[in-house]
Amino acid sequence: MIQNLTHRKATLKDLATIIGLILEDDELAQSRESQNVYDPRYADAFHHINADPNHYLMIVEDGAEIVATCHLTVIPSLSFMGSTRLQIEEVRVRKKYRSRGIGEWMIKAAIDYGVERGAKIVQLTANKERVRAHSFYEKLGFEASHEGMKLYVGDI
């Protein structure tokens, strides 16, 4: 079970590990990612994320081992009386450490992070094929109130 989890901001040294987590995720990721964790497109994206204080690429460690990651973005917004939102993307838990409560710990840490930065709404989208993810988030209080709509406009 959960031992000694901590989270911190990812550094460039962590990038290959994070991409590895995205790749190992499941069949959805396999088809759309470069199999090379050192693909320079990942490093480019990392630098954009890392340079912007509204982004927090979270690494969760159990001791010295990276066991999970997610990407948080603080988004100011006019609606709901000017409520800041926290958006969660790229939620991944290392396969061999799943079903131990690490994902729950991480999402709760993400919510705390958002609340500390004034967020009133925490939001994410989950692919409809990831059925288990929906009940996971509903147990944490999320409601599937919206359709998450995507349009792919590039060669991906």
Added chain:
Amino acid sequence: MIQNLTHRKATLKDLATIIGLILEDDELAQSRESQNVYDPRYADAFHHINADPNHYLMIVEDGAEIVATCHLTVIPSLSFMGSTRLQIEEVRVRKKYRSRGIGEWMIKAAIDYGVERGAKIVQLTANKERVRAHSFYEKLGFEASHEGMKLYVGDI
């Protein structure tokens, strides 16, 4: 029909008009917004949005009249080989100008804006109660592939 539409970045002078558009929208907005378009919480949020080059609060004008608005955010991302995303929020068309193609014009302009900034994915969430919105976006090529999950953590 569409006459002479243009878009530009909103300024503080436009804010009361934008909030008016959010308020007039429909029954969903009525219950959750301040009825005072000069509520300082809106101005605070505007300043955060305005100061960040990754945000574009779009105003659509027909001649000199503001007829629609949306809020665009450019989000760097690791997945899909480091693909930048464009997120669309707060889509509003002035009630008396609906069903004239203004919304379609605006979303296409938003997509163009995203493509110019390297976005490979354009994404938004639409409340499941807004049934007409779903077919509107599907006609523009969006797919409702995800559950849009929200958690409210503040007093809103």
